Every structure is written in C-alpha cells, then in structure tokens.
Amino acid sequence: MSRTDLTRGPSRGPAPAPRRAETRSAEGKLPLAALLALTTAVFITSLTETLPAGLLPAMGGDLGVGESAAGQTVTVYALGTVLTAIPLSTATAGWRRRRLLLTAMAGFAVANTVTALSTSYPLTMAARFAAGVAAGLAWALLAGYARRMxxxxxxxxxVAVAMAGIPVALSLGVPAGTFVGKVTGWQTAFLVMTGLTLVLLAWIPAAVPDHPGHRPEKGSSPSMLGALKVPGVAPVLTVTLVFVLAHTLLYTYIAAFLDRLGMGGRADAVLLVFGGASLTGTWAVGALINRRLRALMITGTLLVAVAGVVLALFARSPALVYGAVVLWGLGWGGVPTLLQTAAGDAGDAGGGQADAAQAMLVTLWNVAMAGGGVVGGLLLDAFGTGALPWSVPILLVPVAAVVVAARTHGFPARRA
Incomplete structure (x- = not known):
C-alpha cells in the first residue's frame, strides 16, 4: 500500500484532523478508537457472512425453501465477494479511504435490512449477494487502512487489533445471533446487525482519520498482473489459498465430526474454546508480528497441522479433542493478520501494489472457503468424517514448504 502522505495543510493555522492523527502515529501510539472502529467493521463483515448458518431452518421455513436452499445464502455471499473484490478494488483505488469504508458499511446496512424484511427467496439471495459485494470492498480495504493509521x-x-473482529464474530457473534434468532425470530438478528452498522457509520467520521487513495502514475503497472510480478506476492497468495482451504475443510463440518464421536451436544462448547484460543493467538501475533512474522507463520502452520493429526488419531478422547481445538485456535487465530501483513509488506515493496495484493488475497480467501465446503462435502460422502482431520496436515505440508522457501520475499526473516 502506498505510503502517500496525508493531504498537506497550509503552513499556518491549525492542522486538519488527518494531520493530527499522523502526529499521534509519529509519537508511537496506536489510535485505538479508530482501530476499534475497524475491529467493529471486521466483526460486522464476518458475522454477516456466517450468521445464516445458525438460522437456516427458520429462514428456509419463512422463505418457503428447504435448508439446503437456505444454505445457499452463504454461498451467494461468498460469490459476491469473489466476483467483485478485484474489480472494485481497482475501480476505487483513488477514492479516499474513509469515504470507501463508509460506502462499504452502508452497503451492509442496506443488505442486512433487506434480508430481514424480505419474504421472497430471490430478493433475499440478491441482498446476500450485495452483502458479499460490500464484503469484498471492505476486506480489500481494512487491513491496509489499519496499517496506514x-x-x-x-x-x-x-492489523491484529482490526482483525480481532474475526474470532470475536465466530466465538461470540454467531452464538449470540443464533440465540436472538431463536428467541425473537431470525429477522431480528439481521436487524440488530443493521443497528450496529448504523452506530459504526456515526463512529467512523468521529474517530477514523481519512487517508487518500493511491492513483498509480502513468507507466506504472497497477493491475493484478502487475502485483503478481512483485517478489513475495505469489508465495503469500499461495499460502492463503491452501491454508484457508485446509482450515475450512474441517471447520465447516466440525459439527458432523463431533457428532460421529458422540460429542454432538458439545459443539457449542468446542467452538467457544476454539474462539477463545483464536483470540489468544491473535493477541500473541499482535505483540510479536513486527519482529517475528516468519516465525509466527511457521508456528501457526505447525500448530494447526498437529491439531489435525491429534484429531485424526486420538479423537476418541474428549480431553484430547479439546486440546487439539486449543492448538487449532492458537495457530489459526493470527493467520488473517499474518497473511494480510505479509501481503501488504510485499505489495509496498513493489511500489504501491499493496491494494492489488490485498484484493487478490480477499478473492483467494473466499475461493478457498467455498472450495473447502465443496471438497469437504466430497470427502465426507466418500470416506466419512474421519478423513477430514487428515486433510489438514496433508495440505499444510506444502504450506510450510512455501513459507520456509520464501525467506527473502513473502515471509522474510526480517521485516523491512
């Protein structure tokens, strides 16, 4: 991402708000109020995607479709992100960052409101696609915005503070949304999301400093192809695709896996433990990432791989299942921060290609999530739930190889 300075103010008179924010950064402090606003934006983006998972029976009944068709509200959301993240990131590269963030959040407010009020399945699907479009815009923006603050x-x-919204959404948001949906109706859960988004729309102008976009100079290569030519970008994207695929294969079907073990009634507790461990992993990465990005990436890969092996070999022991889930959460929790930071670093080194690198990362992330659901389903049908944990270490072996090989660019021993 470009390190373009904030718009210069006049030489005399009080400095504008962005300049004041820049001064605070120069003093070595994190702008917590602004970063927590981004954390909330990440929370809204993550929860909007996953909220239907706990509400499918009620949603399907009210929309007149089966649970399988209702489940496609998650698929179409991912599709909206995959199809639009790259072109929208390119089209809005010159927009000021706060304006772009407000636009993305307004998109969530509209899409979630329409979802809550709709009684038509096609209209609901259209609203969910629009929410996915807003997510593509947001994901390509948020990590870079946090870095520039x-x-x-x-x-x-x-970036770790901003990305903490992901494990919070998974560990607290989804169970809370499911509870609200069961007590007051699934529509209320989406309306609560709208209310939270409206609060954020007021919070952003009050606390989040503005930054200019990055308009590439003539003769430069601002395209996605240009970003791929930057050393380090391709390894980061490769790791993103395969690591997220490995995680999603198991996470999507964790309830089915636990049910086979006779732990189906403990799924909520297992996911809560996973969420808590993920928050701890996110905190650890935030504390150490500036000096230890490469070591943290290798450690996270090994922890998740070991968790997969334990679940494959010792799943009959509930204590070991919980232990494996803790390792999984610790390893996975910081991965979004590590990959977003690595992509941003590599893109910056390539002369302002961070936005393009982030957009491709978002696209591949969602491709991997959709692929994880499909491939996991095929494994489940062909070999049963016992095959799911084995897929994790098998896929993470090449991930570890790429991270180790990308010592100079992508996952360097020392961050610039």
Missing part, C-alpha cells in the same frame, strides 16, 4: 513499528499490531 499506525507508525511503522506498530503496523502489525494495528
């Missing part, structure tokens, strides 16, 4: 030595920590 912080001084260089705290950029990784800033």
């Amino acid at each position: 912080a001084p260089a030595h705290l950029q990784g920590r800033a």
